[in-house]
Amino acid sequence: MTVKRMDNIGIVVEDLGETIAFFRELGLELEGRSTIDGEWAGRVTGLDDQRVEIAMMRTPDGHGRLELSRFLTPPTVADHRDAPVNALGYLRVMFAVDDLDETLGRLRNRGAQLVGEVVQYQDVYRLCYIRGPEGLLIGLAQELT
Template sequence: MTENKLLRMDNIGIVVESLDNAISFFSEIGLKLEGRGTIEGEWAGRVTGLSSQKVEIAMMVTPDGHSRIELSKFITPHIISDHRKAPVNALGYLRAMFTVEDIDDMASRLIKQGAELVGEIVQYENFYRLCYIRGTEGLLIGLAEEIGKR
């Protein structure tokens, strides 16, 4: 039997109301817009199980080129559920974590754009400073600043 080996993780997907706001938010963190377009057609609905769909997407990439976030704005079908206000311990809740050089500066910049600090910036032993931020549209992200080597 041949073993199926994972090659890589290509991206995570986040559904948003406003692509422009989400692009601005993730650009402030340091991601770059890699591309933007519309996905529609019978083939797309077969992948997602939504039948007929029309989705505007924007692909954001990290500076190292290895990680991506696919932002999606559904034009059709209409959104049927909203999990953005769910507490962080809700089943299936999505959070993306970003490593930054200066967590205080990044948190301050995001807060000036309307983001909210969920709890507080805390230090985990001598390794990291960490926090959760609710950004545009209530999206939850984590920030980590490495302060020591294991």
């Protein structure tokens, strides 16, 4: 049996409302928001007394999703948000955008900061990394045609 699809990427945040607003500005749609708790949830994650507020964000094409989670209990135990680009483990999510400059301008109004600079890769892409809400590393790519 093979994988059918990648369903979502999970990101743990402290301020769920601000993070939802940021990704809405990027163009994602809020599918739903809920609190998850109970014995079954702890069995899945290995965290006993788990209570988590989640929001599911969907890309406009309907193929990609981000699951944003804010842990109420237990408290978060590690913080990888300031890790550099060459850190081990999951690092960033990359979004294809229509207009990199316009998107970057809108996200800067929500506090995004450019990590390096906007660069052009051959005649194929314009790319950049930004730090979004809570220091999350996000890639933006505009395909050149």
